[in-house]
Amino acid sequence: MANVITFANQKGGVGKTTTAANLGACLAETGRSVLLIDFDSQGNLSSSMGADRDAPGIYQVLDGETEARAAIQETPQERMHIITGGADLTGASVELVNQARREFFLREAIKPVRDDYDFIFIDSPPSLGLLTLNALAAADNVVIPLQTEYFALEGLTQLLQNIKRVQGSFNVDLELFGILFTMYDSRTRLANDVVQEVIGYFGKRVFRTIIPRNIRLSEAPSHGIPVNLYDAECVGARSYRKLAEEVLQRVETASAR
Numbered sequence: 001m002a003n004v005i006t007f008a009n010q011k012g013g014v015g016k017t018t019t020a021a022n023l024g025a026c027l028a029e030t031g032r033s034v035l036l037i038d039f040d041s042q043g044n045l046s047s048s049m050g051a052d053r054d055a056p057g058i059y060q061v062l063d064g065e066t067e068a069r070a071a072i073q074e075t076p077q078e079r080m081h082i083i084t085g086g087a088d089l090t091g092a093s094v095e096l097v098n099q100a101r102r103e104f105f106l107r108e109a110i111k112p113v114r115d116d117y118d119f120i121f122i123d124s125p126p127s128l129g130l131l132t133l134n135a136l137a138a139a140d141n142v143v144i145p146l147q148t149e150y151f152a153l154e155g156l157t158q159l160l161q162n163i164k165r166v167q168g169s170f171n172v173d174l175e176l177f178g179i180l181f182t183m184y185d186s187r188t189r190l191a192n193d194v195v196q197e198v199i200g201y202f203g204k205r206v207f208r209t210i211i212p213r214n215i216r217l218s219e220a221p222s223h224g225i226p227v228n229l230y231d232a233e234c235v236g237a238r239s240y241r242k243l244a245e246e247v248l249q250r251v252e253t254a255s256a257r
């Protein structure tokens, strides 16, 4: 049964999509099978993998129009697949509002393929709306990417409250898997202060691996490939490989408990 991990933060531009794509690719490099689900109406994850966004995606699966398995596409990374997302998801959040069990649509939608992968990654939109609730209700784990900047902590309390709410209602098994620092610039003292403050508060929940700012990470998406295939030895690729190892260790530790 796949470990379902949702990447969430209602702030945009913090590295959710970049992390889903590149952590996924690095886990696939180690031999694990990974399914990416693009659950953002911007469809950035889909385009960063060069996926066909005209083919049926997660919206059509939620809708019942397409079977989950039929919506799966290959990506340039071996062992990593994707179900695309896009503009039609904006409609989904409206259409779901009046449905019974409206928080569970994604959870139900991915059930048929849960046994087919080691990891399913859900990239969520920059909001705390119904799509993000669905993404949290469908997950075993949540990863919160945080940009190392002064306002990074703004909104974090609200996000954590939402996660607690989901844990208390729709998904008692949801775990805060970790907090991930992204776009780190070691030259600024501020970045270091933010890191220290968050570690002080969240302790071991913070991933030891910190993703630095790296131009390769921002270039790879326009080529439709993950960073490890774009420039295998750049610092961005090496960082996500290191994160993949840390994730695997955490999964082992958690299953030993």
Ligand SMILES: Nc1ncnc2c1ncn2[C@@H]1O[C@H](COP(=O)(O)OP(=O)(O)O)[C@@H](O)[C@H]1O
Residues within 6 Å of the ligand: 011, 012, 013, 014, 015, 016, 017, 018, 019, 044, 126, 182, 183, 184, 211, 212, 213, 214, 215, 217, 218, 219, 221
């Ligand atoms: N570590 C990094 N170094 C440099 N650029 C990055 C890094 N992580 C993300 N980016 C770039 O920053 C922008 C926002 O990242 P993205 O992953 O799309 O955030 P989100 O999904 O949270 O909105 C994108 O243009 C992406 O390419």
Ligand SMILES: [Mg+2]
Residues within 6 Å of the ligand: 013, 016, 017, 018, 040, 044, 123, 124
């Ligand atoms: Mg995104």
